[in-house]
Amino acid sequence: MKFIIYDLEATCWAQKNDSQVQEIIEIGALLINRFGEVESSFNSFIKPIVNPFLSAFCTELTSIRQVDVERAPYFSEVIEDFLDWIGYYDDEDYLLASWGNFDKKMLIQDCELHDLEYDWVDPHINLKRQYQEIKRLRRPRGLRKAVKTEGFEFTGTAHRGIDDAENLAKVFAKYLDEWKY
Numbered sequence: 001m002k003f004i005i006y007d008l009e010a011t012c013w014a015q016k017n018d019s020q021v022q023e024i025i026e027i028g029a030l031l032i033n034r035f036g037e038v039e040s041s042f043n044s045f046i047k048p049i050v051n052p053f054l055s056a057f058c059t060e061l062t063s064i065r066q067v068d069v070e071r072a073p074y075f076s077e078v079i080e081d082f083l084d085w086i087g088y089y090d091d092e093d094y095l096l097a098s099w100g101n102f103d104k105k106m107l108i109q110d111c112e113l114h115d116l117e118y119d120w121v122d123p124h125i126n127l128k129r130q131y132q133e134i135k136r137l138r139r140p141r142g143l144r145k146a147v148k149t150e151g152f153e154f155t156g157t158a159h160r161g162i163d164d165a166e167n168l169a170k171v172f173a174k175y176l177d178e179w180k181y
Contacts, residue, residue, distance in 0.1 A: 002039075002094040003032040004086050005172050007164035008103045009064060011048050014057040023048040024110050025069050026062070027082060028161025036173035042085045043162040045072035050113070062159045076114050088120050095181050096124040099143045099168050125181050127172060134178050146171055 006029035010022040029042040045068045048054075054066050072078075086094050098104060104124050111118035132140045135149075143164060147154045152170045156163025172179070 001034055002087065002092060003034075003172065004094055004096045005030045005032055005165050005169045006042075006096060006098055006103065007161045007168060008098075008106050009062045009159060009161050010106055011051050011054060012058045012061060013055045021050045021113075022106065022109075023050055023113070024075060024106050025054070025058075025064055025072075026161040027078060028163065028165040029082070029085075030165050030169045031086065032169060032172065036176045038169060040085070041162065041165075042082060044078045044081065045069055046075050046078050047072045049074065063157050064160070074114075075110050076116060079111070079114075079116060083120060094123075096121065097127050097168075097172060097179070098124070099126075099164070100128045100140075101126050123181060125179060127168065127179070130179055131171065131175070134175060143168060143171075150174055 006027060008024050009026040010024050012022065013020055024046050025048055026045050027042065030038050031040045033039050045064065047069050054064065054069060059065060083089060088094070096104070104121055107121050108118045128140050131146055141149070144154050144158060147167045147170060150171055154167055156166060158164065
């Protein structure tokens, strides 16, 4: 079993309205083996099509620049590469894991937007919810706080897919035998 610890960044606005459809603009992921060791990483920006121009709020939050997404491949190409990277086409066993359900919902939404199959999004686990259960917390915890609570340093830039995935992998590996899937 391979564990795919991933995080997405999406288009965003300070005050979102109904005409503003969020789209994935970055996928960051780590492939972790059954021993909790990182075997490889995947990172790509994605060119949005519905709202191709990033808001100032989005750029400030994520540090992703307009030029980053303008030079990026489209979602369908990135997902093809991502599926190849996780071993989907080789029928390898994998489990997707993210901090919350937003990432899973965005993958499904963008697959629908681009008329792509999304059965590959399962199996998926919500580590934020399971972490709350493991730690017996009344309320869910943010990733940064969970990383620090577990005695790790939060490294990189918050709200960057690959950096958040790397930080999440620290927590994931610590509780490797406790996640339910």
